[in-house]
Amino acid sequence: MSSLFRNKSWLVLLALSMLLIVSACGGSSSSDTPAETPAASGSNNNTNEGSAAEGESRTIKHAMGEETLTGTPERVVVLTNEGTEALLAVGVKPVGAVQSWVGDPWYDHIKDQMEGVEVLGEETQPNIELIAGLKPDLIIGNKVRHEQIYDQLKQIAPTVFAEELSGNWKNNMTLYAEAVNKKAEGEQAFADFDKRVEEVKSKLGEKANTKVSVVRFTAADVRTYMKDSFSGVMLEQLGIARPAEQDKNEFVEKLTKERIPAMDGDVMFYFVQEDVGSTDAQKAAEEWMNEPLFQSLNVAKTGEVHQVNEVVWNLAGGYLAANLLLEEIATYFEVN
Structure with a gap:
């Protein structure tokens, strides 16, 4: 087993930084880039085609109905990681x-950009009092996480919710970009990302036939990740094959040890979700991978079992992590 990409993470972060700079330069007349964002978004009054002029109203259709917004919000609160x-x-x-x-x-890959941002609790339980104290002019949330507090949030500020949390992060980002009056910047970011995807895909060639298995270990359970997961969407966009057991339009499967063969493929990437200060999940991973049934798998026999960063492959679930994941896959297949 190997811990893939750990020694190359700084190269991936550098590549992502360059991509974001190119994206900002290509999609906005502003001098601000995602790596150098202002303390309040309103300091960048963008009037590019596709974004509303400052005094112009627009109606945003979202998971909870419609919200009418005017101009560019200056004090945005966001309640999901993606x-x-x-x-x-x-x-x-x-x-x-x-x-x-x-x-x-904050995640390592965003902490430099999040200096001075107020922490509002956890995604599953944001602090309403702290939110109100910030006097936001826009709140962005998600129906899956926050439906029960929508009415409270709406009393504080205009509120826009995405419908779901899934591997297809682009749907939510499209909504968010429109809500903050950065539709043009969002479209440019997508264009830059898709261009890089096509570059990597074109270089993969026959390597795309490599069946990639994705597995998560925790102290409580073990899961394989299918096509509707964050990593699954990326692998499908690149045209990379999946093992038959994971080549399904579903999110995850929780495994028993009898289902260990569902982990097999030509290569297995796995991540470990560990509680702070604990090593129970790592021990569980080692226990499962020492099972005779696991040792009989193709990935075990060929040594193609690689531990990866769960933040990048699963947790973060947004545009920045997608770029990092793309570069990690390119690194493994040597098609940078």
């Missing part, structure tokens, strides 16, 4: 955000 990534990608630094699933309080 939403935070979307805002940063279009050059908007929120005044408040829920903390990252891993980190103190």
